[in-house]
Amino acid sequence: MSPEACPYLRFQAQVPSRWVAGEPRNIRLHAQNCTQAELRDAKFRLLWAADLSSPPGWRTLGHLRPGLSWEQMEICPPPAYPGEEVLQIHLNLKVDAHLELELASEKLPVIVRERRRAGNLHLDLRGAGMVGDNIGLGQEGASIGNQIHISGLGENLDDWLQGEPASAGPQPLRLHIAREICHPWVSSHGIRLRGIPAGQYVRGTSRQADPHALPEEEPHTVTLSRSFWMSAHPITNRQYSAVRGMPSPAQFESHKAEDAPVTCVSWEDAEAFCEELTLLERQAGTLPPGYAYRLPTEAEWERACRAGGEGPKHRPRYGLLPKIAALKAHKSGFGKVGRFLPNDWGLYDMLGLVHEWCLDISGPYPAGISTDPLRLHPEPGKPRRRIMRGGCYMSPVEEVRASARFESDPGKRSHRVGFRVVLAPEMPQ
Numbered sequence: 001m002s003p004e005a006c007p008y009l010r011f012q013a014q015v016p017s018r019w020v021a022g023e024p025r026n027i028r029l030h031a032q033n034c035t036q037a038e039l040r041d042a043k044f045r046l047l048w049a050a051d052l053s054s055p056p057g058w059r060t061l062g063h064l065r066p067g068l069s070w071e072q073m074e075i076c077p078p079p080a081y082p083g084e085e086v087l088q089i090h091l092n093l094k095v096d097a098h099l100e101l102e103l104a105s106e107k108l109p110v111i112v113r114e115r116r117r118a119g120n121l122h123l124d125l126r127g128a129g130m131v132g133d134n135i136g137l138g139q140e141g142a143s144i145g146n147q148i149h150i151s152g153l154g155e156n157l158d159d160w161l162q163g164e165p166a167s168a169g170p171q172p173l174r175l176h177i178a179r180e181i182c183h184p185w186v187s188s189h190g191i192r193l194r195g196i197p198a199g200q201y202v203r204g205t206s207r208q209a210d211p212h213a214l215p216e217e218e219p220h221t222v223t224l225s226r227s228f229w230m231s232a233h234p235i236t237n238r239q240y241s242a243v244r245g246m247p248s249p250a251q252f253e254s255h256k257a258e259d260a261p262v263t264c265v266s267w268e269d270a271e272a273f274c275e276e277l278t279l280l281e282r283q284a285g286t287l288p289p290g291y292a293y294r295l296p297t298e299a300e301w302e303r304a305c306r307a308g309g310e311g312p313k314h315r316p317r318y319g320l321l322p323k324i325a326a327l328k329a330h331k332s333g334f335g336k337v338g339r340f341l342p343n344d345w346g347l348y349d350m351l352g353l354v355h356e357w358c359l360d361i362s363g364p365y366p367a368g369i370s371t372d373p374l375r376l377h378p379e380p381g382k383p384r385r386r387i388m389r390g391g392c393y394m395s396p397v398e399e400v401r402a403s404a405r406f407e408s409d410p411g412k413r414s415h416r417v418g419f420r421v422v423l424a425p426e427m428p429q
Contacts (some may be wrong), residue, residue: 003176004176004186004225004425005174006103006176006177007034007035007289008033008034008035008039008095008289009034009103010031010032010034011030011032011037011046011172011174012030012170012172013029013030013089013108013169013170014027014028015027015110015171018113019085019112020078020080020113020114020115020159021113021114021215023078024076024077024078025075025076025116026073026074027074027076028072028073028074029044029072029074029089030070030128030170031064031069031070031091031113032064032067033066033068034067034348035066035095035141036319037066037067037095037289037290038063039064039093039094040063040093040094040096041062041093041094042060042061042063042091042092042093043058043092044058044059044061044089044090045058045059045090045336046076046077046087046088047087047088047089047090048079048080048085048087049107050079050090053199055090058092064093066362067293079110081112082112084109084110084111084112085109085111086104086108086110087107087108087110088107088108089104089173090102090103090104090105091103094237095289097183097185098183099181099288100180100183101150101177101180101181102177102178102183103175103176103177104178105174106173106174106175107200129315143212149365156180175429180198180226181195182196182227182228183195183248184256185229186288187278187281187423188281188284189239189280189281190238190239190279191235191239191277192231192232193230193232193423194227194229195231195345196228196229196300196303196345197227197387198224198225198227199223199224199303200221200224201223201224201302201303201308202219203219203220203222203299203303203403204219205217205401206218206219210399210403213403214404216364216365216405217289218365218369220367220368220369221369222299222303223370223372224299224303224370224372225371226372228300228422228425229422229423229424230296230342230422230423232338232342232346233260233261233292233338233349233420234261234337234353234356235261235273235380235419235420236258236262236337237250237258237261237262238258239262240262240273243273243277243280243390244298245270248262249264249265249269249413250263250415251263252415253266254334255415257335257336259337259338260335260336260337261349261353261354261418262418263416263417263418264415264417265357265413266410266412267295267357267408267411268411270357273419273421274293274295274421275293277293277421278292278293280426281293282351283318290424290425291423291424292423292424293422294359294421294422294424294427295357296422297357297358297374298358298359298373299372300388300422300424301356302389302402304345305318305342305402306318307343307345317351318343318344318350319341321352323340323350324340324350324352325351325352325353325400326339327395327400328396329396332352334353334393335345335353340352350390351390351391351402352390352392352400353390353393353400353418354390354392354417354418354419355388355391355406355414355416355417356390356417356418356419356420357387357388357418358386358388359374360375360376360386361375361376361378361387362375362378362385362386363375363378364379365377382412383409385407385408385409386407387406388406388408388409388417389404389405392416392417394422396419
């Protein structure tokens with residue numbers, strides 16, 4: 001998969017074409033903020049391929065307000081050895097206060113030559129404006145046609161000058177996202193969001209690891225290429241009513257407490273909530289550019305639930321059920337969110353309490369290793385049912401597991417079903 005392009009900056013550089021081992025050179029950098037967000041705490045570094053094991057420190061740039069540009073001339077550390085080299089520019093910045101990005105430019109191949117010994121430099125100055133020790137070049141009364149002949153450099157002076165940034169044209173450089181960190185924050189509608197890092201994990205489980213595992217949970221490797229935020233707990237009645245402007249749809253009076261998870265919501269209801277929340281927070285100017293709320297994919301949900309638990313930690317649950325999950329079997333039953341211990345990434349009630357809708361249509365997992373998997377179409381002849389995860393307060397203990405899968409008609413509403421949201425880069429239409 002190709003690296004994700006950076007939508008936040010337009011970036012140009014004037015880089016010398018001529019490099020000599022051990023000689024620093026000047027380069028000119030130009031960046032423009034092409035978003036409506038403030039880019040904060042920006043810094044950069046210049047890297048030769050040979051430096052990747054011990055990269056140099058960052059240099060501070062500061063803040064870049066929406067639509068503004070920054071330009072700077074910098075002394076680039078010299079390449080150590082002659083031959084073919086690669087120069088790359090890295091930038092680190094924050095989009096508002098919540099999203100931290102490390103960006104890498106495309107790689108610039110250069111040829112580095114050996115340092116040559118200086119010869120005897122000879123200047124031959126000729127012209128009518130030069131009398132004795134008085135050189136009239138550029139002075140009033142000097143004759144036109146004065147000439148300077150330079151020898152002893154061992155190379156053409158024009159070639160030398162063309163290696164300077166002032167003579168080289170600006171070169172647009174593509175930036176891609178090398179790393180992103182989603183810092184915890186609270187949305188304008190009071191939704192606590194926790195960052196889920198991009199990465200690779202094993203989805204599903206085997207009967208050897210979990211005697212309750214089903215064939216449809218066959219373990220396989222999944223890569224999530226982008227970090228994202230997930231709500232720290234299921235969406236509550238208070239949050240649902242505030243966004244949608246309607247009373248809680250909960251069926252039972254005991255389920256209508258403001259801090260209880262909203263229930264009796266269909267998959268379509270949950271999607272409508274995400275769309276309205278995105279619109280409201282964009283109008284308030286609180287969303288990172290290019291991000292939107294939606295339901296989690298099944299792959300995102302399980303990675304978030306496992307909270308990075310791999311190897312010995314690749315277990316059915318992220319803790320002892322009585323301490324992490326609301327279950328009738330443990331006499332805790334339905335209640336408000338956040339009563340039990342969170343997982344290692346600060347997420348509450350990932351297991352038990354309510355089933356949680358996912359974005360995917362139900363169906364078997366893709367074969368082999370997959371990147372950002374999302375099923376949008378049912379198998380031939382099968383209905384369009386949607387995935388749910390997590391189990392609920394009425395579930396038997398053997399179903400309350402990180403890899404357990406459930407499905408339901410997307411229009412169905414149940415007192416056992418709710419949802420949580422993710423905030424992630426918008427998906428292509």
